[in-house]
Amino acid sequence: xxxxxxxxxxxxxxxxxxxxxxxxxxxxxxxxxxxxxxxxxxxxxxxxxxxxxxxxxxxxxxxxxx
Amino acid sequence: xxxxxxxxxxxxxxxxxxxxxxxxxxxxxxxxxxxxxxxxxxxxxxxxxxxxxxxxxxxxxxxxxxxxxxxxxxxxxxxxxxxxxxxxxxxxxxxxxxxxxxxxxxxxxxxxxxxxxxxxxxxxxxxxxxxxxxxxxxxxxxxxxxxxxxxxxxxxxxxxxxxxxxxxxxxxxxxxxxxxxxxxxxxxxxxxxxxxxxxxxxxxxxxxxxxxxxxxxxxxxxxxxxxxxxxxxxxxxxxxxxxxxxxxxxxxxxxxxxxxxxxxxxxxxxxxxxxxxxxxxxxxxxxxxxxxxxxxxxxxxxxxxxxxxxxxxxxxxxxxxx
Numbered sequence: 079x080x081x082x083x084x085x086x087x088x089x090x091x092x093x094x095x096x097x098x099x100x101x102x103x104x105x106x107x108x109x110x111x112x113x114x115x116x117x118x119x120x121x122x123x124x125x126x127x128x129x130x131x132x133x134x135x136x137x138x139x140x141x142x143x144x
Numbered sequence: 145x146x147x148x149x150x151x152x153x154x155x156x157x158x159x160x161x162x163x164x165x166x167x168x169x170x171x172x173x174x175x176x177x178x179x180x181x182x183x184x185x186x187x188x189x190x191x192x193x194x195x196x197x198x199x200x201x202x203x204x205x206x207x208x209x210x211x212x213x214x215x216x217x218x219x220x221x222x223x224x225x226x227x228x229x230x231x232x233x234x235x236x237x238x239x240x241x242x243x244x245x246x247x248x249x250x251x252x253x254x255x256x257x258x259x260x261x262x263x264x265x266x267x268x269x270x271x272x273x274x275x276x277x278x279x280x281x282x283x284x285x286x287x288x289x290x291x292x293x294x295x296x297x298x299x300x301x302x303x304x305x306x307x308x309x310x311x312x313x314x315x316x317x318x319x320x321x322x323x324x325x326x327x328x329x330x331x332x333x334x335x336x337x338x339x340x341x342x343x344x345x346x347x348x349x350x351x352x353x354x355x356x357x358x359x360x361x362x363x364x365x366x367x368x369x370x371x372x373x374x375x376x377x378x379x380x381x382x383x384x385x386x387x388x389x390x391x392x393x394x395x396x397x398x399x400x401x402x403x404x405x406x407x408x409x410x411x412x413x414x415x416x417x418x419x420x421x422x423x424x425x426x427x428x429x430x431x432x433x434x435x436x437x438x439x440x441x442x443x444x445x446x447x448x449x450x451x452x453x454x455x456x457x458x459x460x461x462x463x464x465x466x
Contacts, residue, residue, distance in 0.1 A: 120357040123364055126371040127352060130319050131345065132312045138186065138202045140263065141270040143213045144277060144290045 177393045179260060179386060187256045187389070188382040194318065196250035198311050199259050204245045205304040207266050211238050212300065213293045214273055220289055226280060233419035234273045240404050241265050256385035261396055313338075316345060326370045327355060328363075394431055401428050 189195030214235045218228045241262060248258045277286060317335055324331030334351060337343035356364060401424050408421045 120353060120364065123356050123368050123371065124349065124353050126368060126375065127323055127349065130323065130371070130375065131316045132189065132198070134309045134312050134345070136202070136312065138199070138206045138263070139182070140203075140206050140210065140266040141274070143210050143270055143273050144217060144286060144293060 176390045177264070179390055183260060183263060184382070184386055187259065187386055188378055189315065190256050190259065190385065191378065191381045192315075192318075193251050194311060194315050196255040196259070198308060198315060200245055200248055200250055200255070201304060201308045201311065203259065203263055203266065204242060205301055205308065207238055207242045207245060208301050208304065209298050210266075210270055210273075211235055211242065212298045213296060214238065216293050216296060217277065217289055220292065221280070229415050229419050230276050230423075231273060231280075232416045233423055234269055234276065236408075236416055236420045237404065237424070238266070238269050238273075240407055241269065244400070254388070256382075257389040257396075260386075260389040261393070261400065264393075265397075265400070320348065322374065323352070323371070326374075327352065327367055329355060398428060398431055 186199055190199055214231065218231055218235065221228050221231070245262050248255070248262065252258070277289075281289075317339060320331055320335055320338075324335075329352075331348075334343060334348050338345065338348055356367065359367070405421050405424050405428075408417050408424070411417050
């Protein structure tokens with residue numbers, strides 16, 4: 079009985095650890111892939127610059143009265 | 145044996161609690177609002193006084209435009225002999241709101257909080273006007289009014305528009321003062337031309353694009369990394385301000401409404417003012433009922449919790465002003 083419980087606990091630990099490791103690994107690899115694809119283009123640098131600037135005709139939207 | 149069972153129970157409990165650890169905190173507070181992504185993006189520039197000025201001016205302009213359109217709707221309905229007291233009361237409150245926006249100080253540390261509060265009030269009142277109108281008229285009449293006000297040129301808004309454009313130009317110039325050193329260029333010549341109006345932002349961007357495209361892959365990566373880093377820093381600052389703005393939202397709203405009632409009481413004794421007071425009182429009572437039914441948690445807390453981190457980052461109009 080004792081042995082069985084120990085086995086269950088070990089299985090649970092292994093199960094949760096593998097889920098956690100898989101999750102962290104998959105997130106990292108997605109991020110790395112995205113960065114790899116991005117950084118070598120001028121366009122991405124320009125997008126970053128674009129995002130830090132404001133359009134002179136920029137307006138707020140609070141909805142229409144009618 | 146018993147010990148083993150306890151360990152097993154603890155493990156199971158931990159496994160069930162784990163998702164909560166990743167969940168967003170403070171979801172149970174009733175005194176907070178969900179700020180839309182557009183507003184979240186808008187407050188990102190408000191860590192500088194100039195950015196805060198731009199957002200407050202833009203809000204003033206939009207409210208102004210809606211007041212003018214609302215007045216046009218009222219005059220149209222008066223011609224048709226409709227009772228417009230309710231609509232006029234909403235416009236009167238929008239007017240009070242506009243005054244609050246004008247008197248808001250962009251230098252103060254809680255400018256983001258003020259902006260979010262007043263913007264949400266403006267959205268509420270605009271929607272209120274639209275729905276009141278829907279209750280008064282048939283769809284065809286509403287369509288006629290929509291056509292009538294669609295191409296209205298609001299001369300009163302022209303001055304604010306020019307002011308906003310100048311400030312945006314200044315803001316962009318400050319941003320480019322930060323960007324040029326990152327790409328290893330002295331942008332003084334181009335920035336002066338942009339300031340004089342002899343070079344447009346598009347031309348400046350084309351010039352930067354040409355320079356960057358001639359660089360090595362490693363250099364481009366380095367620039368991208370630094371720009372990203374700056375952006376993340378700004379986002380973190382904005383996030384802190386944004387979290388402060390969501391806290392105690394209802395409490396602040398109740399204070400504002402109480403203040404507006406007092407103002408309306410001092411204004412005049414006409415039916416519009418009375419209608420406005422009644423509408424605000426109804427909203428206040430509605431909030432009171434809501435907070436009672438939610439056991440009122442959160443309303444007694446102070447908003448000072450995280451203010452310091454938000455305040456500490458207030459800068460004076462960026463570093464590039466010459």
